[in-house]
Amino acid sequence: MPNIRPISDLRNNANDISEICHQTREPVFITKNGVGDMVVMSLETYERQQALINLYAKLAEAEEEIISGAQGEDFLEVSKQLRGTVHGRL
Numbered sequence: 001m002p003n004i005r006p007i008s009d010l011r012n013n014a015n016d017i018s019e020i021c022h023q024t025r026e027p028v029f030i031t032k033n034g035v036g037d038m039v040v041m042s043l044e045t046y047e048r049q050q051a052l053i054n055l056y057a058k059l060a061e062a063e064e065e066i067i068s069g070a071q072g073e074d075f076l077e078v079s080k081q082l083r084g085t086v087h088g089r090l
Helices: 007-012 014-024 043-067 075-089
Strands: 003-006 028-032 035-040
Touching (some): 003 007, 007 014, 007 028, 007 035, 014 028
Antiparallel strands (some): 028 035
16 A cells, blocks of 8 residues: 655654655655645665666566567577686686
C-alpha cells in the first residue's frame, strides 16, 4: 500500500519521512491540497530504479539487434574466455 503524506508532513516531519523511505525502501507520495504533487525516495531506491531502467533499455536494444538479424556470440565461448581472464589474474 502506498505511503501518502500531505506536504505539511514533509515540512514538519522531514526526518520521519526520510526514515520511512529508508526502512521500507519504498517512495512516499506527497500531496498538496489533496492532489498528488511529489514523490520522495531514498537515494538507494532511486539508484536501484535507474539501474533497472538502464538494464531494460539495454535489453530492448539487444532485442532490436536480434530482430534485425545481428549475430550474437556463443555463451559457452564467452564464458570460457571470461574464466580464462579471471583465473589468469588471480
